[in-house]
Structure formats: C-alpha cells, structure tokens
Amino acid sequence: MKVLHLLRTSAYNTPDLSECLATFQPNDQLVLLDDGCYNLTHVLLNEFIENNGAQCVSVVKDHATARAMETNSKSNVNAINFDTLVNLTFECDSVITWQ
Amino acid sequence: MNDNSKHIAILNASSATAPSAKDALDTALIYASFEQPISLFYQGEGVRQLVNNQDLTTIHVKDFLKTMSAFSFYDIENIYVCENSLKSRLLATNFHIENVQVLTPNEFANKLHEHQVILRF
Numbered sequence: 392m393k394v395l396h397l398l399r400t401s402a403y404n405t406p407d408l409s410e411c412l413a414t415f416q417p418n419d420q421l422v423l424l425d426d427g428c429y430n431l432t433h434v435l436l437n438e439f440i441e442n443n444g445a446q447c448v449s450v451v452k453d454h455a456t457a458r459a460m461e462t463n464s465k466s467n468v469n470a471i472n473f474d475t476l477v478n479l480t481f482e483c484d485s486v487i488t489w490q
Numbered sequence: 491m492n493d494n495s496k497h498i499a500i501l502n503a504s505s506a507t508a509p510s511a512k513d514a515l516d517t518a519l520i521y522a523s524f525e526q527p528i529s530l531f532y533q534g535e536g537v538r539q540l541v542n543n544q545d546l547t548t549i550h551v552k553d554f555l556k557t558m559s560a561f562s563f564y565d566i567e568n569i570y571v572c573e574n575s576l577k578s579r580l581l582a583t584n585f586h587i588e589n590v591q592v593l594t595p596n597e598f599a600n601k602l603h604e605h606q607v608i609l610r611f
Contacts, residue, residue: 392603392604392606394602394603394608406534406535407503409534410503410533410534413533413572413574413595413598413599414533414595414598414599414602414603415599416599416600416603484606485605485606485607485608486608487501487608487610488610489610490610
C-alpha cells in the first residue's frame with residue numbers, strides 16, 4: 392500500500408523524521424509541512440534523498456517560505472501548494488501524520 | 491467482524507508518562523469495543539510503555555499500563571514492537587504484557603503498510 396507521510400516536526404528537536412524514514416517504503420510519499428520544513432537542511436533527509444532520490448519528497452512551499460527555508464536548493468525537493476497536497480491524499484492508500 | 495472494515499494501526503511513539511500514551515490506549519480500546527480490527531505498534535519512545543515493573547503511581551500518574559493486560563479481552567492480538575527501538579534503548583524483551591511480536595525495522599514497516607488507517611500518538 393502507498394502511504395503518504397506528513398511530517399510536521401523538525402529533526403533538530405524530535406525523532407519523528409528518523410522514525411518516519413524507518414517505516415518508509417518504495418512508492419510512499421513524504422511531505423514536509425509546518426516545522427517539518429526545517430528538515431530540508433537536516434543531514435538525515437539529505438542522506439535519504441541521496442539514497443532514494445528526491446521524487447518522493449515534497450515541501451509545502453508557503454510553509455517553507457514563511458520559515459525562510461529555500462525550496463530551490465540542490466536537493467530538488469518538490470515545492471507544492473495545498474491543492475497538490477490534497478491530491479496526494481487521494482493518490483495514497485493511507486496517511487500517517489508525524490507530529 | 492465486517493470483512494470490509496478498515497484495519498487500524500495505533501502507532502505508539504510516546505513514553506508512558508506522556509498524556510498521548512493514554513490517549514492511544516483509550517483510542518485502541520474504543521475501536522476494539524466496536525469490534526474494529528486494531529493492531530498496536532510501538533516505536534521510538536513508545537516501546538517504553540511495554541517495559542516490565544513500571545509503577546507510575548510513584549510519580550502520581552494514573553497507572554493506565556495495567557489496563558494493557560486487558561488487550562486479549564478486547565481481542566487485541568496484533569501487538570508489534572520495533573526491535574531497533576528496543577536495542578537503542580537497551581531494553582529487554584520481557585514485557586509486562588503477552589503476545590508482543592518483536593519485528594525488525596523492515597518487518598515493522600511492512601506490517602504497518604498493511605493498515606488502511608494509521609494513527610500516531
């Protein structure tokens with residue numbers, strides 16, 4: 392089953408990213424929102440992207456912008472709007488919110 | 491039980507002293523009392539809920555952990571714990587409840603993906 396992971400917290404102060412990635416499987420999607428946007432600079436996420444590619448990782452653009460987080464960095468993470476986020480919830484079989 | 495019921499996973503990520511730990515237990519028991527298929531997963535700090543010989547009353551917290559012994563009464567039989575979370579915390583596998591399956595991270599992830607509804611506490 393395809394799972395959508397919504398990550399709302401920062402790996403700089405919670406283990407949520409680590410635990411999320413431990414359950415991540417091929418075809419899953421990861422969306423960073425709220426403080427989850429801070430993970431764009433975290434080594435754990437960057438290692439994950441190096442090993443798995445950035446196509447499965449997105450960030451809510453407005454949430455990143457509000458936090459002055461660059462969305463056009465080298466990592467090539469998809470910057471999405473809320474319409475796209477809603478569409479993702481329909482494309483996946485289930486959703487886990489990491490918070 | 492309705493075969494079309496969605497399989498629900500309660501993913502416990504909080505230690506026993508966190509309010510969300512009891513919320514997770516209450517949610518699981520409510521679903522189970524309505525005969526919904528429930529599985530319990532313990533990961534990260536959540537594995538501490540299974541540690542034997544805890545006594546929350548010494549810190550004036552209601553000892554809801556004792557309620558977990560009623561899981562079989564509620565037909566909650568699928569209880570999974572992440573092996574890595576136990577090892578990284580140097581925790582033994584003699585839990586205060588029975589029928590806990592210790593899974594490798596891959597097995598844990600695979601099992602979680604079998605559920606249509608996943609609630610993380």
